[in-house]
């Protein structure tokens with residue numbers, strides 16, 4: 136498994152993180168088998184959120200991994216807070232502290248390796264976030280902090296008050312959802328692709344040593360479905376199949392290798408609940424696509440060059 140350095144922290148983490156949003160779809164035995172397989176293949180970084188299954192995913196994970204002190208020191212746990220499902224986003228000090236306490240309880244651990252603020256809160260007060268982070272850090276409940284789905288100005292606003300480095304920003308990106316990359320190729324053009332939707336977050340994160348964690352690496356649209364083996368994407372799937380043969384990995388693996396080929400050193404958050412599919416991602420992390428093949432996948436997915 137290829138490792139990357141998390142943000143400017145100097146901490147080495149697996150380039151494939153195991154997203155736990157969907158493990159609620161497994162039964163207890165299935166979750167245990169999946170988590171054990173992940174550990175066997177070196178996938179020791181697990182991505183959670185307080186809202187996944189309304190807390191059930193964190194609880195199921197703790198049971199599946201058989202959480203205890205010796206297990207805990209072998210894994211990296213990330214969780215998120217700030218979404219109150221269907222009602223609001225909440226970055227208040229009170230909510231952040233309460234959410235972390237609840238996640239720690241469900242995960243049966245005393246600390247998170249990383250806490251992310253899940254989605255921007257319109258009513259954010261950076262002083263409150265800073266106070267919450269200070270308290271969590273001082274109490275040893277959270278070691279590092281990051282954000283998710285935030286643009287550069289929102290991160291800068293936090294950084295005005297937050298004392299700990301922001302080490303990660305989790306954003307959606309895939310061959311089928313590539314505006315973050317495509318608009319950087321269409322600068323100053325009159326087409327829709329050139330429209331900036333994220334404040335040039337990719338360049339900002341590279342400039343400031345913030346790791347972009349990539350969510351939904353196989354989805355197109357906003358949870359519209361998986362593009363791999365999807366007849367809606369014949370050209371892309373033909374290219375993924377061709378390169379799978381060339382590099383000795385699977386088509387899903389090529390989709391992962393395509394993300395990891397980017398020099399920003401992304402961490403890919405896989406969402407599968409199947410050990411075999413996770414293994415395809417892990418194998419792909421050691422493959423480096425050529426420049427020509429990277430662009431061929433980009434174009435086959437329907438993205439364009441000016």
Ligand SMILES: NC(=O)c1ccc[n+]([C@@H]2O[C@H](COP(=O)([O-])OP(=O)(O)OC[C@H]3O[C@@H](n4cnc5c(N)ncnc54)[C@H](OP(=O)(O)O)[C@@H]3O)[C@@H](O)[C@H]2O)c1
Nearest residue numbers: 154155156182283350351352353354363404405406407408
């Ligand atoms: N920060 C955020 O706002 C945010 C938002 C969404 C997700 N996330 C995180 O990102 C993780 C990944 O998101 P995601 O689950 O949407 O990502 P994903 O890996 O793109 O999608 C995984 C889903 O696609 C299915 N799938 C079908 N065919 C597949 C194939 N050939 N290869 C791989 N998967 C295939 C999987 O089913 P099987 O389980 O049957 O394989 C699973 O349901 C989540 O677990 C969560 O941790 C974060």
